Amino acid sequence: MFTxxxxxxxxxxxxxxxxxxxxxxxxxxxxxxxxxDTRSARRYRExxxxxxxxxxxxxxVARAIGIDKVPDDLLPNDHDRxxxxxxxxV
Ligand code: SF4
Numbered sequence: 001m002f003t004x005x006x007x008x009x010x011x012x013x014x015x016x017x018x019x020x021x022x023x024x025x026x027x028x029x030x031x032x033x034x035x036x037d038t039r040s041a042r043r044y045r046e047x048x049x050x051x052x053x054x055x056x057x058x059x060x061v062a063r064a065i066g067i068d069k070v071p072d073d074l075l076p077n078d079h080d081r082x083x084x085x086x087x088x089x090v
Contacts, residue, residue: 021053023067029058035073048076057082065089 024030029041030049048056056076061069064086074081 021049021056021059023053023059023062024049026067027058027062027070028072029076033072044076061085 021027021030027049029036029044032041036044048059053059057079058070058074058076060079061074061082065088069085071085074085
């Protein structure tokens with residue numbers, strides 16, 4: 001799904017020579033798939049998806065168990081919850 005916000009993420013990434021998150025095309029925060037209110041989703045995209053993806057809780061879980069298994073309602077800043085998913089697989 002192509003969204004304006006996703007375009008913004010990719011545009012910022014190219015302009016600032018940042019690499020967008022590798023999961024942008026499949027993560028609900030980036031695709032606008034479900035759940036998050038518009039303002040929060042935009043804030044997450046601007047902060048995490050377009051630059052600080054290494055500090056995203058969803059990214060950490062995706063790396064550990066796969067993006068398809070990341071719960072849709074896991075917030076990018078919910079590291080405590082992310083840790084519980086990661087600890088289940090290590
Ligand atoms: S929310 Fe996290 S995992 Fe999802 S696209 Fe953004 S940085 Fe990547």
